[in-house]
Amino acid sequence: MKEEAAGVPEESGAPRRRGRRPGGSDTRVALLEAARTVFAERGYDGATVRMIADRAGVDPAMVNHWFGGKEKLFVAALDLPADPGAILSEALPGDPDHLAERVIARLLQVWDETGGTQLATLLQSIASHEVAAGLLREFIGRVLVHKVLSAVAPDRPELRATLAGSQMFGLAFVRYVLKVEPLASADHATIIAAVAPNLQRYLTGRLP
Amino acid sequence: MKEEAAGVPEESGAPRRRGRRPGGSDTRVALLEAARTVFAERGYDGATVRMIADRAGVDPAMVNHWFGGKEKLFVAALDLPADPGAILSEALPGDPDHLAERVIARLLQVWDETGGTQLATLLQSIASHEVAAGLLREFIGRVLVHKVLSAVAPDRPELRATLAGSQMFGLAFVRYVLKVEPLASADHATIIAAVAPNLQRYLTGRLP
DNA sequence: GTCTATACAACGATAGAC
DNA sequence: GTCTATCGTTGTATAGAC
Structure with a gap:
């Protein structure tokens, strides 16, 4: 458990804006693309939700919000390399x-x-x-x-x-x-x- | 490769003895056998060092001591389910x-x-x-x-x-x-x- | 104003390292 | 044995689209 909320050791290079993004961006698609890449590189267990979210440039919670969890994201991402x-x-x-x-x-x-x-x-x-x-x-x-x-x-x-x-x-x-x-x-x-x-x-x- | 089939006891129900074991027993061999069973049952990621150590009736630290980590134990254990x-x-x-x-x-x-x-x-x-x-x-x-x-x-x-x-x-x-x-x-x-x-x-x- | 996509924080669990 | 890192997940306040 972590209690250190006082000190701020974290420094992100790019400050992420909170709240809804401007119209153009699409978090869902970004997550799918990132998921394909990361699952490809690390396999299912080796790929973490945090890695995928990082790669997509969004918050890990978005995985849950858009897909309902890691497994569901996996299924969605497994959308066939070729038909x-x-x-x-x-x-x-x-x-x-x-x-x-x-x-x-x-x-x-x-x-x-x-x-x-x-x-x-x-x-x-x-x-x-x-x-x-x-x-x-x-x-x-x-x-x-x-x-x-x-x-x-x-x-x-x-x-x-x-x-x-x-x-x-x-x-x-x-x-x-x-x-x-x-x-x-x-x-x-x-x-x-x-x-x-x-x-x-x-x-x-x-x-x- | 075959390691000596020293009297390897089944794990079930056997009370865990403390201290140094009597001459005949071999922690290394016990760990190898336990590792094969547990890796077979749960896969690599699903198998934990603690499970294997438990099954072998020894301390988890023995895995590091004898093999230098989970992966090395895996390699050693994967020495054929059947030859x-x-x-x-x-x-x-x-x-x-x-x-x-x-x-x-x-x-x-x-x-x-x-x-x-x-x-x-x-x-x-x-x-x-x-x-x-x-x-x-x-x-x-x-x-x-x-x-x-x-x-x-x-x-x-x-x-x-x-x-x-x-x-x-x-x-x-x-x-x-x-x-x-x-x-x-x-x-x-x-x-x-x-x-x-x-x-x-x-x-x-x-x-x- | 309402709705919702978003960011942040923290939780309980667990596994490996020391 | 203990400690620490990190996992997936959840709660909640907020910013921006409508």
Whole structure:
């Protein structure tokens, strides 16, 4: 507990104005951006509300005011590095036997756009937090199964989707989070040639 | 590495003795065992030094004394929930064309032994902690590459190892951490039949 | 004037260090 | 064992938009 209210040891470089800000500024958006950055750098537990508020240049209490707590802010900030549904829709048209190649190529392209850091964050968040795990579970079940597989494969779409998801999840994790060589530095062509046949088997091949 | 299995007592209900312990007992080993249990149950951040010390029946200060801090204890404790090297060695003898089946079968057996919870926390620790990520990186590079692949496949052992690792990592994560159905509840035979051909291709098949 | 976004202070909890 | 730092959260007074 702190009782030293008399002395003023605190010196902030920039005096923050109290009360409502002038019309232009938007605390909510600033918090979301800061949250994405800080969660990306430190993970869920490592990121503190105070860090995020600092980065956004606002008071920590704003997190509660706008989002209702750290966890809710996390969920709001986890607003997808790229829209997976859109990516899959793009890959669907064309030869079904080469669907896997198109999917992997597009995913690698999107993942590498930010140097993989944004994806790494998402994966770490998913791994370390129940809420994020639930989000991914829902995504795999809904988008992957009913959007892709029902269009190309008749039998066991759920099993195919989870198998395909496990391969892509593992690939993403090893490449962008764990950064194991040589996979971390391999070019897209190599990865596509290596992984596409396996993914294709999960999607449309013969399963037990 | 194996530390001597000196009579390590279970913690439950044992009254805490004071002063120097009799010759046979080993605080270091007790802490390591306690650390494995607690890290497995709560993850890295969720596990506290006090919990571990409590479980080991020793003072928290012993963690600093013997290991120099929580992180160092973690590294020391993460010396295998089940020995992957041994598992791979067991799977090596036999028809090389069915190596993947044997590996997956054995891994599933070990993973499921604890209901998957121990594996789940290990994976989460790997995902959320730099140290653990480094450990896995080293494991994939050293054990997988030089122990398995050099015995069965001549070309690109590192790439094969990382690809195989990504598939098994993804499978483990989706099944035990994310618990996505139907993969989470699928029986071993189904998973083996589904995944083994893909893993086999990474291990010994034709690669670009 | 009313409403609300804001800043500041402090709380109880807890974990790691000494 | 004790101490200290810091966490997420809450209460409250205030400044500015409407």
